[in-house]
Amino acid sequence: MDIVSIRDLSREQIEEVMERSERMIPYARGEKASKALDGKILATLFFEPSTRTRMSFESAMMRLGGRITDLGVPSMSSISKGESLADTIRMVEVYSDIIVIRHPREGAARLAARFSSKPVINAGDGAGQHPTQTLLDLFTIKRIKKDFNKLNVVMVGDLKYGRTVHSLAEALSSFGVELTFVAPAALQMPKETVRQVERMGGRPKLTNRLEETIADADVLYVTRIQKERFPDLAEYQKVAGMYRVDRRLLREAKSDLIVLHPLPRVDEIDPEVDGTPHAKYFEQAFNGVPVRMALLNLVLGGEL
Amino acid sequence: MKEFKVTPIRNGTVIDHIECGMALKVLRIIGMADGGKAQSPVSVLMHVPSKKEGWKDVVKVEDRELDPREVDKIALIAPKATINIIRDFNVAEKYNVKMPERVVGKARCSNPNCITNQNEPVEPEFVVESKNPPVLRCVYCDRQLDDIAGNLL
């Protein structure tokens, strides 16, 4: 079984991942120990820098008693000698039981899955999919809010290029969540995603005014606007400071509004928010570990 | 009595009911675009009324039959086309082009950042989401293929 796109999982499987993730929490915290993946080796292939995703996969594997191997310094490895990804995969699959890959090109994880007889988990392929992020976002919302139904989720920031928001929006709408997309016109949610959400019965609202959406929101999902996406600095600066989540904005919010962010943040969430009960982004980051444990356990088997 | 806009051909192939404006792309597929392999006359009718509906293009090639690979590519840009094989001035065989469920190795992905546009030992592959109009989605990067005609291999 490979996990390349969130669409590879049925709704039942997503629910199962969330149940398993809940059971993983004491193990993820180190309060309980497990040997479920004793003797198993996870290969992490990160062709692009990542701290959070890589570390949480490694931590997840080790918390389940498994081991890790990686490519080492990329410049020292065969990749810099021009080896194809297909060949790298054919080599790595004989050294490991499961492969986690992050790659700058879209479709790289699907290609890896086709060449590998061992399971492959996509940890981000260019501007494409990042299913484990989607699952940990879903888990975080479910865990705090208990029920998805009729929840009002506001997504704000770079909704056009931010790879996590597209699959999250689709997944949330399949659970009956109401969605509002807040972004400047140039960075609004792609039409294809909006259409997909509508096909699942959702009626997303699109706006560029965050203040107007905050009072009704149950979840505020904030993403970073990336400088790299803009042809010139002036254009970037025009939109970069547009949305800033601070105490003043949150005065209008419901007392149980939660603020999430895939991190790292720059200045879209003021650090003064960190100490409020709304701030759940560090809990969200921690949830990366139990969710990835649940996935490793689901794919590789083994008793807790 | 048939009404011919061009001289009847004795043997060859008539590609009929081509989507208006696609005739030159069909010529490119069959290798006739710049006179390339053409050893015999090719005639093109563009924007002629169709008995079935609206307007169409027609391509007539003398002394030549198409190979299946060419027909498969024509299906991608002209899903309503019919192939008529002419023998001794008559339509000896007629069939519709057929859009497959999957398109493998016939078009490149229009996403420049797709892994299939790197040096990988794979053929680009698409699932057909809609046959008419043709909508293809890359099985690797999950993007919809824009400009099918311009990305044919």
Ligand SMILES: Nc1ncnc2c1ncn2[C@@H]1O[C@H](COP(=O)(O)OP(=O)(O)OP(=O)(O)O)[C@@H](O)[C@H]1O
């Ligand atoms: N000998 C020929 N030389 C050139 N073109 C021909 C010849 N015979 C037929 N055609 C062309 O081939 C196409 C198919 O011919 P056919 O007689 O089957 O027409 P049709 O009954 O209108 O078919 P359809 O239902 O496919 O439109 C028409 O465009 C016709 O003009």
Ligand SMILES: [Mg+2]
């Ligand atoms: Mg006719």
Ligand SMILES: [Zn+2]
């Ligand atoms: Zn592609």
